[in-house]
Amino acid sequence: MxxxxxxxxxxxxxxxxxxxxxxxxxxxxxxxxxxxxxxxxxxxxxxxxxxxxxxxxxxxxxxxxxxxxKKFEPAVQKFTEIANASNDKTVKAKAYHNLGNSLLESKKLEESIAAYKKSLMNNPKDDQTRYNLAYAQEKLKQQQQNKDKNKDNKDKDKKDQDKKDQNKDQQDKDKKNQEKKDKDQKDQDKKDKQDQQKDQKPQPDQLSKEDAERMLEALNNEEKNTQDKLKNKKAKGVKGKIVKDW
Known part of the structure; x- marks a missing residue:
């Protein structure tokens, strides 16, 4: 004993x-x-x-x-342990209050709001906690508004970019079409010119109009000369011996 x-x-x-x-x-x-x-x-x-x-x-x-x-992560862990371990409402309220502050500094707004609410559940008369809760809620609201605004801006930028891309695609398409038209027109002009030159160029063994007219005129002249010679020859024959018809 x-x-x-x-x-x-x-x-x-x-x-x-x-x-x-x-x-x-x-x-x-x-x-x-x-x-x-x-x-x-x-x-x-x-x-x-x-x-x-x-x-x-x-x-x-x-x-x-x-x-x-500013060691907020280990601070969060410590105040969480205290709040979970204690059954004293005053201790829990203070622990949750400080937990909310640590989370707020860590930019974890939704979690900080939850912590402040738990603090007020254990001590509803704590004006400082109530103020911090309102502050965190306002910060969260602003954050959400900024996200929505940024999303709207991104959506607008995307639409503008899509429109620019569509315009560029259309411009490229129009440019290609115009280039094709110009090429086709150039090829057609070249073909027309070649056809025109082909029509104007005398073909082998084929007389031009001018040559044919000259040859025809030459033949006419030659025929005329031949006829003239014959006439002259006939006239001379008449002056020959006359046979008298008694």
Whole structure:
């Protein structure tokens, strides 16, 4: 019996030592926090939690020190743990409030709004939380409006680009058609010219109109000369011997 009593006393003494160290680290952390030495404060609070993992003050202040250093992700994790572990509405309200702040700084607006709402469920009279909730909701509204505006602008830009592409396609098509027409016209003009030259050029063994007229005229002249010669010859014959018909 005495053995168990000694062990119990010993455990109580050890527990008291850990509690003293835990409070000492918290106290040192608070001093450093007030001096805005947040990294050193974080180290002190971690030592406090190392002595007592369930230390509410150590854990809560550690979350604050992380938040002040813009270490929002570990701060979110710490305040989430505190809110889930505690049954005290006051503690839960403060933990959710700080959780909302950490999420808000992380640009996670919808999650921050949910955290502020949980804080108000545990402490409906907290005006600061109510203000932060309204602020986060307004930021979310603006974000959504900007998204819609950007979407509208993108849709408009896409339509404008599609219209430009269609116009360009039509212009290219018109250009190709015009080039084809010009080529066809050029080919036709070339063919017409060749046909015209072919018609005008005398063919082998074929007299031109002028040559035929000249040859006809020459033949006529030759025939006329022949007839003239015959006439002359006949006239001379008449002057020959006359046979008298007695």
């Amino acid at each position: 005495r053995k168990h009593f000694i062990i119990l006393v010993f455990l109580l003494q050890v527990t008291g030592v850990f509690a003293q160290k835990e409070k000492k680290y918290v106290h040192n952390g608070n001093k450093l926090y007030e001096q805005q030495k947040f990294a050193e404060a974080e180290a002190a609070y971690r030592k406090s939690v190392g002595q007592s993992k369930s230390s509410l003050e150590g854990n809560f202040n550690l979350g604050d020190a992380l938040y002040k250093q």
